[in-house]
Amino acid sequence: MSAIDRRHLLKTSAGALLAGIATHDAQAQAAAPAPKEAPPEPVTRLVARYAATAPIEQIPPAVRKEATRTLLNWVGCAVGGARQEAPSRAVAALAPFSGPPQAGLFGRGERFDALNAALINGISSHVLDYDDTHLKTIIHPAGPVAAALTAFAEGRNIAGADFMNALTLGCEIECRIGNSVFPEHYAMGWHITGTTGMFGAAAAVGRLLKLDEERMTHAIGIAASQPTGLKVQFGSDTKSFHPGKAAQNGMLAALLAAQGFTASKVAIEGFDGWGKAASTRHNWDEVLRGLGTRYEIGLNTYKPFACGIVAHPAIDAAIQLREANQLKPEQIRSVALKVHPLVLNLMGKTEPGIGLEGKFSVYHAVAVALVTGRGGDQAFSDKAVQDPVVIALRKKVEAVVDTAIKADQVDMTITLADGRQLHQFIEHAVGSQLHPMSDKQLEDKFAGQAEDILPAAQSRRLMEICWNAWSLRDAGEILRAGALVKA
């Protein structure tokens, strides 16, 4: 037992005795030293070694491409959410405390120090719940890592390849740590994006700071003490706060470690470490096996539509039939859907009154897709939900549950005013892992998110910069190009 362990033990047990409190079993347990077992694998150190040394060249082209798509999708989300209430409130709260104007905000004109910019951009990127998803853990991988990296990179002249390598390994680390504790950790109540994201952000920023293995171990360790996020917050501004704070906490951990600030070297796997505290199960093998050869970021997915994922097959079908047949709303007599049971369970609202309610109505989602060809944010605005043309068509949509239909499927039949019938069966909805969004679809999503926020030319240029991220001379360009230039 080290001197330090002793000090702890001494405080916990003797303190209670001195207080005249009976030492009961659980308290004794709290004070007991770690049981003697075979030493576990040094998870924290091996993760740190990977973060500090993984060569860029090691990353296969397909993974690089997925990392690029991850960046593009995330930047679009950060721009798209920039004017929402949550980031606006954070801007108002933090402006009086911000340091030098080191970094901009996507889709906004203010400038903040890099730590605060990471927090605010992270909020913007998640506020519409439209960012990327690692389906195995429901982590939104980009948020914590990309928010930290883009803010940190501004003004530091960091090569795009280094930036993208850091993004890749950061996402990899948070998703793998997530895999090791999912679903128990999530079931306990933790919002896993913010409670693993700080590891990814610390590793990624630490890599840009060129931390050696020793200091990277401390950075990961400092991050372990700072999980942010509870599922109880879903439905409030604090949900989107989680990836932002994870970004800020991870960056802080890396900055502290760069100055020699120390943490436990077994902060993840050690007795009384993150794993023990935050989950009833941990399979560290999920973290370490194939690290650097098999990539979780390669499994990342993107939401094509700004509503619950169970309605995505129906929206996909509606847009396909509309485009193939040049459909106009007035041609349509009725729309018949066979759907998975969850669709009516979760999205069965027949008379939505406002935008948010529209997100829980498959009837609205199909109608607006048939009228506009779109399923992005604008399709779920108050205006869209209250549009008389959409409402009229919504009333013509009927949906029945068919247990033969899987969650990523739908069967749609449209009957036209002239009696013709159009049929579409969706085998795997767009955006699902078996039918990923195409690059073109990601671009359309991006353009839709940016269209009310950035001038069109800036939006196109920003997209271009994201596609070319691996070869940028200066990755600071990403955030510079995404911030609003004040007139």
Add this chain to the structure above:
Amino acid sequence: MSAIDRRHLLKTSAGALLAGIATHDAQAQAAAPAPKEAPPEPVTRLVARYAATAPIEQIPPAVRKEATRTLLNWVGCAVGGARQEAPSRAVAALAPFSGPPQAGLFGRGERFDALNAALINGISSHVLDYDDTHLKTIIHPAGPVAAALTAFAEGRNIAGADFMNALTLGCEIECRIGNSVFPEHYAMGWHITGTTGMFGAAAAVGRLLKLDEERMTHAIGIAASQPTGLKVQFGSDTKSFHPGKAAQNGMLAALLAAQGFTASKVAIEGFDGWGKAASTRHNWDEVLRGLGTRYEIGLNTYKPFACGIVAHPAIDAAIQLREANQLKPEQIRSVALKVHPLVLNLMGKTEPGIGLEGKFSVYHAVAVALVTGRGGDQAFSDKAVQDPVVIALRKKVEAVVDTAIKADQVDMTITLADGRQLHQFIEHAVGSQLHPMSDKQLEDKFAGQAEDILPAAQSRRLMEICWNAWSLRDAGEILRAGALVKA
């Protein structure tokens, strides 16, 4: 089920289905809505109501006095730790990111924005493990709350009574929430000071911001998502980081809530809230019963000596015998101790070589107390441990375990060179709850901590300001008077 709950449900279950992953039991559990039970007491709201409205006049004089002693002791600790490596590293890391120089640092010359000053002062105050202790939970109550309040109050012209009321209710809230989950929460691995402290800091700063009950509820809720601290970090800089980060996180929560940023209104007690995620047991009655009439801060204790608490009775005895008999080291032939079993278990090091090792040697602790009359930080420096006079006396100290001796007791017999014997039995060591440190002893501790850091006149003035805290015209004076004025 609200629309928001649905959105969550939809993402978790359908997302997994779309990924082609079998939904296993635990995952289904993660996605399941809250079981229908009798609605729990609205803990978060009632805590917020208390924080927003508790009248200053309600606090009994004895509690006010203990709050004052808590402040004095904490400020001394923040000054005493100011030049340690941990805060110095944090200063170096954060200086490039800090905002306007709103607040100073105790015992140092730099100025930071209030959020960063709170973090750094919180680190300084805990780095020597010499701050106050709520023995029922082993929470160090002042750290998160006072670090946030002192930094926030500078330059805001806040009356001392308002400041001290906020300090009192902040400590009250963190200790009560701690009581409700202790010891299970602590046994899981959480370092409870940093994982309850953000509640206290949010409530205290929220009170100074005059948040109404609604916004205070959100402030407490935002705080709930940001616990900081794992016991695995004990022995590293990150241990002292915990109260500092809890101070910063709590202040951030209050600042966000003041701008309308929202959180769950049942963030503590709700399904998938802080209580469920962070502890296997919660007794909310511990939070609510007697809130505003019975005060946990009245139970606060202070460490008189800078080493493990089990050796405190022996140091107490040594100092008493030295003072009563004007003892000189050369008079002493031998020192015989009867001690509680934990003393040799935890502090049995016979040949300490450096200061930190001296903290785990009852032999050194007794010898240095007999030579110098002190048990503060200076008594456990490398210099003190290596002092030939102390070493010579240390070798004359013998200790035997006596199971009749309680943890806060000791039986000491000193045999002098002339054959006389001096005897001292300590019934309750100084600093224990049954024998609290006197105001004079707190002053001596404070002076000892400040003596290598602040000019003597400034140290005395700072103490004076702390004693008068309730009647200060401007509580910003506390930190202003504690910062080093650069020559």
